[in-house]
Amino acid sequence: MYLGLDPGIQKFGWAFLIEENLLCSGISKTTCIGLFMEKVKKSHWGYLDDSVLEGKLESLAGKTVDxxxxxxxxxxxxxxxxxxxxxxxxxxxxERNSTLDARSIYWNLHPPxxxxxxxxxxLQTPPRPVDDLAAYGIALKGMRFKKEKEI
Structure with a gap:
């Protein structure tokens, strides 16, 4: 499983995915990054319950971040x-253009x-912050870069 992170000063977006499929994503406070990573490393997914914006937390059960x-x-x-x-x-x-990519991803998931x-x-702005979807886009971009590098 992959983890994408969109770092920020006050908050950060996170997204878990397998291949290109988004399993779960959300936004957390930057001050919690240490605790967040500790819980991720131990696969204590319940910690993220209040932060989930897309997908289901249950989809992470039994998985670890590679x-x-x-x-x-x-x-x-x-x-x-x-x-x-x-x-x-x-x-x-x-992460150039990650916010624009995140908006596009949002509208694909939630058509107007x-x-x-x-x-x-x-001309439209999503009704919520999209840092989590920016993290998803960052992970997708990283996966493509990694595959190109292997070729």
């Missing part, structure tokens, strides 16, 4: 030092309804 993809943006260095002990092979990913269908998506 690879971490970390965005190189704001706060990335703080996260890297927190990850280095438990996940020495963190793949740092260029009613009168919003006639408004171009580029």
């Amino acid at each position: 690879q971490v993809f970390l965005g190189n943006g704001t706060g990335g260095n703080l996260f890297r030092s927190s990850l280095s002990e438990d996940f020495p092979e963190v793949v740092v990913v260029d 309804r009613g009168w919003r269908r006639v408004l171009p998506l580029s």
Whole structure:
């Protein structure tokens, strides 16, 4: 299983996926990164229950994280030092345009309804923060980079 992280100063997005399938994602406070990584390392998924925005926490049962993809943006260095002990092979990913990608992912998961269908998506803002979907996009980008590197 893969973990994508979108680091920020006050909050960070996280997403767990297998291959390209999003299992579960959410947003947590940056001050909790140490505890978050401790729980992830031990597969104590119940800790994340209040933070889940997409997918189901139950889909993580019995799974462990094999690879971490970390965005190189704001706060990335703080996260890297927190990850280095438990996940020495963190793949740092260029997170340019990750918010725009996250908005697109959001609208694919939750197509507009009613009168919003006639408004171009580029003029609409998702009704919630999309840091978790940015983390999902970062993981997807990291997976593609890793595959290209292996070829």
